[in-house]
Amino acid sequence: MKSTAFPLICIAMFFFSGMASAQTDRTRATRTTPDQEHYIFQLNSQVVREHVYYDTRFGIEIAGDLYVAKELDRSKKYPAVVVGPPYGGVKEQGPGVYANELARRGFVVLTYDPAYHGYSGGAPRYTTSTALYAEDFSAGVDFLGTLPYVDRERIAVIGICGSGGFAICAASEDLRIKAVVTSAMYDISGMSGMKGEMRNNMLRGAAAQRWAYVDSGEASVMYAYPEAPLDEVPDNIQGLNREWWTFYATHRGWHPNARANANSISQGDLLTFPGTHHIDDIAPRPILFVTGDIAHSRQMSEEAYSRAAEPKELFVAEGGVMHIDLYDDVTKIPFDKIESFLKGALQ
DSSP: OOOHHHHHHHHHHTTTTTTOOOOOOSOOOOOOOOGOOOOOOOOOTHHHEEEEEEEEETEEEEEEEEETTTOTTTTTTEEEEEEEOTTOOOOTHHHHHHHHHHHTTTTTEEEEEEEESTTTSSSSSOOOOOHHHHHHHHHHHHHHHHTTTEEEEEEEEEEEEEHHHHHHHHHHHOOOOEEEESSOOOOGGGGOOOOHHHHHHHHHHHHHHHHHHHSSSSOOEOOOOOOBBBBBTTOOOTTTTHHHHHHTTTTOOOOOOOOOSSBBTOOOHHHTTTTTTTTSSTTSOOOEEETTTOOOHHHHHHHHHSOOOOSEEEEEEEESSOOOHHOOOTTTTTHHHHHHHHHHTOO
16 A cells, blocks of 8 residues: 555554553443434434344344335335444444435445444454454345345445445455445555564564453553543644544544544554455446545545456545545535445446
């Protein structure tokens, strides 16, 4: 990966001071009550949302949300979409925004908390892995395929930010995925291309933390964002971190389950195992890359687009569209384009 943004996201990952111990080992998802829910958007009056639970092939139970139009005729079959969150994000944030809109437009849409994150099962908490993130998408396809009103031959995936790279990884190994959309794509596993002393320094840190985990049974987590949402970003938060904080640390996008990215023992995996190596093998299934005209991540979408085989599209949303605008700003996310692409790909 040619981009220099990966070290920056690593800095953001461990910016906020404070350590937390791993939760008690569990594979099952947490059931929530309405008073525990925290969505960053209002559910459309034309859409219904249901909590769902299902297992990955690794035996981890996923906590998901299923979105369908209220007037959906369940005696028929419909195209479906699995929407993955940004790296460190959860289903109640950007994925729900996308699902809320696409369900209204006739798609059956599934969002989820990645394994080891949010309300999904798995310990140590915040465990990350290229294979795990790709499996999150495939497990979502598994679940959608059990619904009698979903057409198994018309299932696509959407990856927002870090999930963009993992969506490509999933599609490259799972032929049931018929189309891919990435939005504000980050190829987190692109760190596997890092070489030299920077990589060795990160691996030394991971090795030390691995011994700490062996000795204590606890995987430390460094939180990136505060315990409660802020009204505004502090003046001392500058550069790219300020953009992340504008979403993750304020009322706009803050969620109690989206305050960290990874535990301390997970870095070696992302530094070693690539996710988009087989991007050109996804063809003839189509890929749509969505980015913003002033998004700092734009070059990542352009670089991935250059490596993908036809059919492929690169859509640049105009009008001063930043990276985080493609998380939740319904006035800037090009839903008409996404809808037309998906309907064409899943016809």
